[in-house]
Amino acid sequence: MTRWLVTGAGGMLGTDMVAALTSSGAAVTGLDRAGLDVTDAAAVTDAIARGRPDVVVNCSAWTAVDDAEASEDQALAVNAGGAANLAAACAGLGTRLVQVSTDYVFAGDADRPYSEDDIPAPRTAYGRTKLAGERAVLDRLPGLGFIVRTAWLYGAHGPSFAGTMIKLENQRPTVDVVDDQHGQPTWTVDVARQIIALVNSTAAPGIYHATSSGQTTWFGLAREIFGLLGADPARVRPIPSSALSRPAPRPAYSVLGHSAWAGSGLAPIGDWRTALRRALPELVAAQRPGNRQGAPVG
Ligand SMILES: NC(=O)c1ccc[n+]([C@@H]2O[C@H](COP(=O)([O-])OP(=O)(O)OC[C@H]3O[C@@H](n4cnc5c(N)ncnc54)[C@H](OP(=O)(O)O)[C@@H]3O)[C@@H](O)[C@H]2O)c1
Numbered sequence: 001m002t003r004w005l006v007t008g009a010g011g012m013l014g015t016d017m018v019a020a021l022t023s024s025g026a027a028v029t030g031l032d033r034a035g036l037d038v039t040d041a042a043a044v045t046d047a048i049a050r051g052r053p054d055v056v057v058n059c060s061a062w063t064a065v066d067d068a069e070a071s072e073d074q075a076l077a078v079n080a081g082g083a084a085n086l087a088a089a090c091a092g093l094g095t096r097l098v099q100v101s102t103d104y105v106f107a108g109d110a111d112r113p114y115s116e117d118d119i120p121a122p123r124t125a126y127g128r129t130k131l132a133g134e135r136a137v138l139d140r141l142p143g144l145g146f147i148v149r150t151a152w153l154y155g156a157h158g159p160s161f162a163g164t165m166i167k168l169e170n171q172r173p174t175v176d177v178v179d180d181q182h183g184q185p186t187w188t189v190d191v192a193r194q195i196i197a198l199v200n201s202t203a204a205p206g207i208y209h210a211t212s213s214g215q216t217t218w219f220g221l222a223r224e225i226f227g228l229l230g231a232d233p234a235r236v237r238p239i240p241s242s243a244l245s246r247p248a249p250r251p252a253y254s255v256l257g258h259s260a261w262a263g264s265g266l267a268p269i270g271d272w273r274t275a276l277r278r279a280l281p282e283l284v285a286a287q288r289p290g291n292r293q294g295a296p297v298g
Helices: 012-023 041-051 065-070 072-091 125-140 161-171 188-200 218-228 259-264 272-287
Strands: 003-007 027-031 055-058 096-102 145-150 175-178 206-209 236-239
Touching (some): 003 012, 065 125, 072 096, 072 125, 145 188, 218 272
Parallel strands (some): 096 145, 175 236
8 A cells, every 4th residue: 555644734735635645545644844844854854764655745835925025045944945855855765755836936927827847937935935846856856756736725724715705705794806816726625636646647757737727816716705605796896916015926827737637647627616616615614613514604
């Protein structure tokens, strides 16, 4: 049986990664930050030498996009240094490594979906550190390293835009949401299942894009959530990004293409609306513990 190790197992994706592996019957060890700090090279080497996993999925990351602008060295230590430590430890043992990455490696100004081999050009400190993490894995683990880029994640086990909208629908008459950033809302459970399918397939190591299909804006996502909750979508009002001032610029267009999946014989994650509908009861239960039945609640 394949042995899996998940780092960053206390995070939003890491929690669902461990759960998906457990329910698939796999042998999995999940280590949260207290269990394994990926910036500690000796601890990483020791954990992998002792656990002898066949596959490591690195879900750990510095994910505070705005804070990274003023603390790029600290973000780099986790996002690149941590990935490099894991890759180095895996290299000697023939262990496969899945490094989770992001649409922020791209400039975010395209007018067609980014393909897996488009040239990255990050515009934020977070994006630069995540790109350095990708390169650390590809350089140290040729033939064993998978880069799985995702974007616009939501899940039951961490803060997300979707969770915030579910809360605000209950608290405010209207919400103003930016309507000029385009992306693919993606459920952490779908990413976890996609990673498992990828590793269990004969797909070649390399770069894969694990986002839902289709695209929308944050405004479009918020309206969809309100509709699914049984609330009036007109309570969500569009605003431009220029109305919000943030330390890190947000990509106007960061839709990811899915052509690498075809070469692997695997289907990409499906339509974002379908995934959101499936996820909603779990998201509502996480945000409104008194309403465990889930949607509709409006
Ligand atoms: N969320 C998104 O929309 C999104 C979009 C694109 C890509 N991604 C990528 O998806 C992956 C998972 O993100 P997520 O949304 O699940 O983020 P998350 O909830 O912030 O999880 C990241 C986890 O990493 C842990 N961590 C931080 N520093 C660590 C260290 N030095 N050693 C070990 N663990 C450490 C964090 O622990 P603490 O909480 O204790 O700091 C946290 O539990 C990341 O690679 C991220 O870049 C996320």
